[in-house]
Amino acid sequence: xxxxxxxxxxxxxxxxxxxxxxxxxxxxxxxxxxxxxxxxxxxxxxxxxxxxxxxxxxxxxxxxxxxxxxxxxxxxxxxxxxxxxxxxxxxxxxxxxxxxxxxxxxxxxxxxxxxxxxxxxxxxxxxxxx
Amino acid sequence: xxxxxxxxxxxxxxxxxxxxxxxxxxxxxxxxxxxxxxxxxxxxxxxxxxxxxxxxxxxxxxxxxxxxxxxxxxxxxxxxxxxxxxxxxxxxxxxxxxxxxxxxxxxxxxxxxxxxxxxxxxxxxxxxxxxxxxxxxxxxxxxxxxxxxxxxxxxxxxxxxxxxxxxxxxxxxxxxxxxxxxxxxxxxxxxxxxxxxxxxxxxxxxxxxxxxxxxxxxxxxxxxxxxxxxxxxxxxxxxxxxxxxxxxxxxxxxxxxxxxxxxxxxxxxxxxxxxxxxxxxxxxxxxxxxxxxxxxxxxxxxxxxxxxxxxxxxxxxxxxxxxxxxxxxxxxxxxxxxxxxx
Numbered sequence: 001x002x003x004x005x006x007x008x009x010x011x012x013x014x015x016x017x018x019x020x021x022x023x024x025x026x027x028x029x030x031x032x033x034x035x036x037x038x039x040x041x042x043x044x045x046x047x048x049x050x051x052x053x054x055x056x057x058x059x060x061x062x063x064x065x066x067x068x069x070x071x072x073x074x075x076x077x078x079x080x081x082x083x084x085x086x087x088x089x090x091x092x093x094x095x096x097x098x099x100x101x102x103x104x105x106x107x108x109x110x111x112x113x114x115x116x117x118x119x120x121x122x123x124x125x126x127x128x129x130x
Numbered sequence: 131x132x133x134x135x136x137x138x139x140x141x142x143x144x145x146x147x148x149x150x151x152x153x154x155x156x157x158x159x160x161x162x163x164x165x166x167x168x169x170x171x172x173x174x175x176x177x178x179x180x181x182x183x184x185x186x187x188x189x190x191x192x193x194x195x196x197x198x199x200x201x202x203x204x205x206x207x208x209x210x211x212x213x214x215x216x217x218x219x220x221x222x223x224x225x226x227x228x229x230x231x232x233x234x235x236x237x238x239x240x241x242x243x244x245x246x247x248x249x250x251x252x253x254x255x256x257x258x259x260x261x262x263x264x265x266x267x268x269x270x271x272x273x274x275x276x277x278x279x280x281x282x283x284x285x286x287x288x289x290x291x292x293x294x295x296x297x298x299x300x301x302x303x304x305x306x307x308x309x310x311x312x313x314x315x316x317x318x319x320x321x322x323x324x325x326x327x328x329x330x331x332x333x334x335x336x337x338x339x340x341x342x343x344x345x346x347x348x349x350x351x352x353x354x355x356x357x358x359x360x361x362x363x364x365x366x367x368x369x370x371x372x373x374x375x376x377x378x379x380x381x382x383x384x385x386x387x388x389x390x391x392x393x394x395x396x397x398x399x400x401x402x403x404x405x406x407x408x409x410x411x412x413x414x415x416x417x418x419x420x421x422x423x424x425x426x427x428x429x430x431x432x433x434x435x436x437x438x439x440x441x442x443x444x445x446x447x448x449x450x451x452x453x454x455x456x457x458x459x460x461x462x463x464x465x466x467x468x469x470x471x472x
Contacts, residue, residue, distance in 0.1 A: 005247040006338060012241035028247070039249035047434045049245035049333050051416055054434055077249065 005033045009050060017052050021060035029069050029080065031127055036082040040070070043078070133291065135202035135210065142198060142217055146191035149221040150184055153228065155407040155444050157340075159414040162228040163425030163441035164236045168410070175235060183228040190220025222426065225442050229425035236419060243416060244338030252329045254322070255353045264318045264363035268311045271367045275307055278374060282307065286373035296379040307370070314366025316465050318359045324437075325355040327458070328446050331436035336416025343412045350406055351445055354399035361395045403444050415439050421451070 007024040009017055028034045040061075041049070047057045061078055064070045068083045104117055153161075158168045161176055162183070170176050194217035201210030254261060275282065279302070287296030288306065300306030328351065335341035368383050375382045406412075417438055421430035426442045431451035436458070440447045448455045 006244050006341075007247065008242065008244045008338060010241050011243060034247060040247055041245070041249045044434070045249070045334075046245055048331060049336065050243050051333065051336055051433050051435065052243075053432065 007050075009052075011052075017050075018056045018060040018063070021046075021050075021057065022063050025060065025064055026067075026069065029064075029083075032130075034080055036080050038080045040078040040080065132202065135198065138198055138210065138213065139195065142191065142194055142213060145214065145217055146188065149187050149191075149217075152221075152443055153180060153183060153225065155404050156441065157407070157412040157415055157439075158410050159237075159412070160441060161235075162225060162232040163419070163422050164229055164232040165239055165414045165419050166232065166235050167237050168413070170235060173235075176232075179228050179231045182231065183224050186224035186227065187221045190224065191217050194220070222424065222442075225426065226424040239414060239416075239418070243336050244341070245336070246334065246341065254325050254329070254356055255349065256356050260356045261322060261359070264359045265315070267363040267367050268314055268318075268370075271370050272308060272311050275370060275374060279307075282373050283377060286376075287379045290381055290385055294381060294385055302373075307373070310366045310370040313469050314362055314370075316469050317362050317366075320462070320465055321355050321359050321362070323461070324446075325352055327437050328352060328355075331454075332438060332446060333416065333435050337413050340411070340413040343406070343409065347403070347406050347412075347439070350399075350403045354396075354403065357395055357399045361392055365392060400444065407444055415441070 005028055007021060007028070009020045009024075011017065013020065015023075025034070025040075034040070040046075043054055043058045043061060047054045050057070061070055061072055065072050069081060071079045071081045073079070107117055108114070158171075159165055161170055162179060166176075194213040197209040197216065198213040201208070201213065282302050284302050285299050286302070286306070287298065288300045288309070289296070289298035291297050300309065328348065332348070333344070334348070335344040337344075365388055368388065372382055381388075415438065417428065417433065418430065421433070422428055422441055426440075426447075428438050428441075428447055428449050429451040430449055433449055433451065435449055436452045436454050437446045438449055439445075448458060
């Protein structure tokens with residue numbers, strides 16, 4: 001795990017806190033900032049550090065465990081698993097395209113140019129490949 | 131005035147001086163327990179709040195000194211005992227009033243939180259050796275005293291006045307001989323429990339930009355706990371050995387030297403904490419202002435942390451909204467009662 005790996009949440013955000021934790025942890029996992037066999041803070045530790053309820057963190061960890069990213073062993077903490085990505089079906093691909101187009105449209109509406117969006121996507125692809 | 135009264139007076143003045151500076155030992159985005167802009171403390175409004183607090187605090191301290199003087203002159207015994215309490219409560223009220231005056235300048239926290247994913251377990255500074263040594267010291271003294279039981283006097287002093295005159299004695303029983311060691315053991319154990327709770331149940335950092343500051347502040351507090359454990363072991367060890375070493379009613383190590391040593395160690399380890407707490411860029415502590423009652427009592431049932439940084443004074447305090455806090459308070463009361471019975 002990189003030394004600076006951390007997650008940030010916003011308690012005033014419309015997005016639920018457990019969703020924010022899931023999204024950020026998943027991003028770190030995909031980008032390799034948190035590697036297989038790395039230990040993550042316990043539910044208690046992360047909840048105290050963030051100042052949120054234990055159940056919120058436990059729920060986020062469970063979601064990621066269901067996706068195959070984490071292994072939760074009672075008394076032995078939380079570990080990152082070696083995960084083999086499932087074969088995507090047509091529905092998954094269609095969903096990805098839809099969300100990507102929605103996000104791109106939203107960013108265009110907020111003033112980002114197509115060139116910037118293309119550059120960011122290319123940069124993301126490089127990260128995913130590495 | 132008697133020597134005891136003079137001692138209480140010195141304590142009153144020392145506490146007043148401490149209270150005079152206490153509001154300045156805080157995170158940079160806090161002023162009288164209220165989250166404010168980081169540069170608020172440079173404003174005339176902040177200076178006015180501080181000035182009023184100091185006027186009120188010194189006025190109450192003056193009243194406490196007058197009560198002490200009146201009590202020492204024999205007007206009423208309760209005045210003597212109540213003076214430190216009145217001074218402390220008066221300062222708490224002055225601080226709460228300062229907090230009310232600061233609230234109009236409060237800045238609403240933005241709700242941003244950050245946490246490191248570092249899962250490494252934390253320990254008290256110095257590791258297991260630093261924890262074991264105080265207990266081993268007390269155990270060694272106990273073994274030595276029991277090995278030399280017959281050389282201990284049948285009756286020996288266990289309490290002395292400020293002038294060094296013995297005023298309470300005990301017989302050569304396990305309670306009389308081992309009493310100081312057990313009191314030391316409980317005090318050190320209590321310190322270590324608090325240290326363990328700070329490690330396990332206080333936030334490592336809730337703001338990414340102040341994570342380093344928080345880590346240094348935590349470490350400095352934990353170092354002080356470890357140092358106080360060693361100091362108490364030495365103090366109670368010397369007190370327990372006194373009947374063997376002195377033979378008579380005198381103290382082998384003078385009281386002023388023991389008190390001075392404890393104060394010196396306390397000041398030496400408190401000073402880095404004060405220095406850290408005066409640094410700029412330390413932000414806020416990530417706890418909601420509205421959960422601080424009178425600016426000093428933290429009650430937040432939605433915060434899983436059991437220990438949080440104090441907003442008045444240095445160190446940590448309990449989150450009274452956490453049910454485990456009542457267990458902790460029960461444990462503290464139990465330890466105090468056992469220590470008093472010994």
